[in-house]
Amino acid sequence: MRYPVLLAARKNKAILEIPGFIACGQSGEEVCFLKMEELIPLPASSKLFFLPNRHPVAFNTKNNSFEELRDLYPVAAFLPPGYTGLYSASYVEEGRAKTLPLFSYTPVACIGAVYYVPAIRVDSRRIHDMEGVKRKKLQNKILNFKNTRNRLIRHLADCALNNCCPNAVNFFLHKYECPLPVSPDCNARCIGCISYQPEGSPPASQSRLEFIPTPGEIAEIALIHIRGLRNPVVSFGQGCEGEPLLQAEIIGKAIRIIRKKTKRGTIHMNTNASLPEQMRFLCREGLDSIRVSLNSTRGEFYQRYYSPRGYNFSDVISSIIIAKEKGKFVSLNYLVMPGFTDREDEFGALRKLIKKSRLDMIQWRNLNYDPRRYFKRLNICSESPLLGIKMLIKNLRQEFPSLRHGYFNLPKEYFNTPK
Ligand code: SF4
Secondary structure, eight states, X not given: OXXXXXXXXXXXXXXXXXXXXXXXXXXXXXXXEOOGGGEEEOOTTOEEEEOTXXXXXXXXXXXXXXXXXTTSEEEEEXXXXXXXXXXXXXXXXXXXXXXXXXXXXXXXXXXXTEEEEEEEEOOOOOTTOOTTOOHXXXXXXXXXXXXXXXXXXXXXXXXXXXXXXXXHHHHHTTOSEEEOOOOSOOSOOOTTOSSOOOTTSOOOSSOOOOSOOOHHHHHHHHHHHHTTOSSOEEEEOOTTSSOGGGGHHHHHHHHHHHHHHOSOSEEEEEEOOOOHHHHHHHXXXXXOEEEEEESOSSHHHHHHHHOOSSOOHHHHHHHHHHHHHTTOEEEEEEEEOTTTTTBHHHHHHHHHHHHHHOOOEEEEEEOOSOHHHHHHHTTOOOOSOBOOHHHHHHHHHHHOTTOEEESSOOOGGGTTSOO
């Protein structure tokens, strides 16, 4: 019988197949077999990680039982944008195991010397595919701005060259979506924030913006990007900043400058949607679409992940409803954690939110946080039935046929086109 063979690593990080052991995944506390129909070949540009002070759990076909392999170490994949993992890697921690860095950890198996992962491709667009980007070409494009006095362009050059931020790279290569970070501060303290991590936590993967750009600096970048580009998107709320709604006034002025010059281009905002009145103001000023980040559609788990300051979960829902009332295209940046997101209790709350808000799209993003620590820190212990990420999306497609599913923001030219 063909089955996905466990892939593990020795102490020296050499990766090897372990015949006789069926590879497994984990959903919260549950160790699950990886089903052949859930596996896809490991996508190009995936990263493979060696997980220190941890040992893989797999199914031993000789004695028909799950087993912890204490002389080996787990191998996990960090999937590229566009793919959503269906399980987390299955392993047991040693007592001295530290919190893993801010990535998602999808199990990897081997079938006929080919690596496979339990994942689905939720978006076929290659917007953040950096595989083919030639560094020399990027450097030359950035040199075109060597005399700029625009601090934000200089910030984006650093993001493109040193943080490999796909949106910053796309600005300089003049394609797809251009980032407009504006806010050094945030009114939340997400445990998985990629631009701010407290002392003693895993390192933040992006350096936080240190200044507030002027409306002129913002508009200059947006207009450079929009000019001559098919279906351009410019977006506030990037990985290297806090919450853009805290700079609503400056953003409003920038939108007015942009819209005085052109009606083209989608003006979008990635946001924690914490401030409904600022959301109402920016919708009036000309925002076209928003994407709201949520780890959960239930206030108690939102609270434990975001630690909101000066706002609460109901404000987030109010902002979503205001944006819909103003005719904006609203997406969820749904941070997926297998074993939490795909349980009936969370799914029930998600369906209620979709019905209530009539939101337009769900972006199924892998939550980049140590899976074991996530369940511990949010004190998650649900007995609710496990549906599986794939089944979740299938059920939503049936119940909400007009709801879109993807991974990347859409240009306004596609808001009303058939899926
Ligand atoms: S809302 Fe964004 S910037 Fe603010 S803490 Fe969360 S991840 Fe970080």
